Amino acid sequence: MSENVTPTVDDLREIADQVWSAYLDPEGIRPFQQGESHEPAKGVSASVSLTGAWHGHVLVTCSSEAARHAAAAFLAMETEEVSDEDMTDVMGELANIVGGNVKSMLPPATLVSLPHVVNGASNRFPTTRQICELAGTWLDEPFSISMWQGRDAGVVAA
């Protein structure tokens, strides 16, 4: 059962394309460039947890610089004006949007948590495995969207 509903990198790409065209790159001049995965030295991690019929997490990770650009784009302000709170809120909203969209592919009784944002370090999820990752760069800065599934998810879903 869980194999049929497991989102793929193509699903993440489709969601990301919508987010970029709506908020991060509405003019189509600053696209996300899919490529190698590499963890930023000083980054921001935002996640939402999925619980219920499906257990796991959606994680959005990028460099602080990319988070600053994302906040500026979301809030229509200059990057110099972006506060830490703006970055935190926008990264949380990004995770929320991706998580909400992913939820529609999962079993009906799946719930999305409020976002959790970690500044300066990467979020870790014990007893999970990464099931897909959309990695690459945005404005030459590392940017990644990944999904992590709880190892007991098959048992829960059954």
Place this chain on the structure above:
Amino acid sequence: MKILIADDSRVMRQIVIRTLRQAGFDGHDLVEAADGRQAHDAIVAEKPDLVVSDWNMPEMTGIQVLDAVRAAGNTVPFGFVTSECTPEMQNAAEAAGALFFIIKPFTPERFKEALSTVLG
């Protein structure tokens, strides 16, 4: 017209406000609510002409707010803007009398399409 924007995300409230403007809906009075309870109370106190509401919010969900105001006889035009979209949610929204169901991320064109019947 007075428009109530209900979303627990400050960022999303700002984006909804900007998208309304980009969709050509300028010059309206805007009221904000940061959770479902605030939204419900603002509908009663402020008597908005349109409610644009998130689905998942603390205190009361958007659908609970809609059910509560309809149960009280209030027929204010009410629609959802949400990142979660399942057939069950859309059916519940429709059954409760929601006017539209906009999925995040959205564009000004989607706002124009969904809101033009109310905002002209």
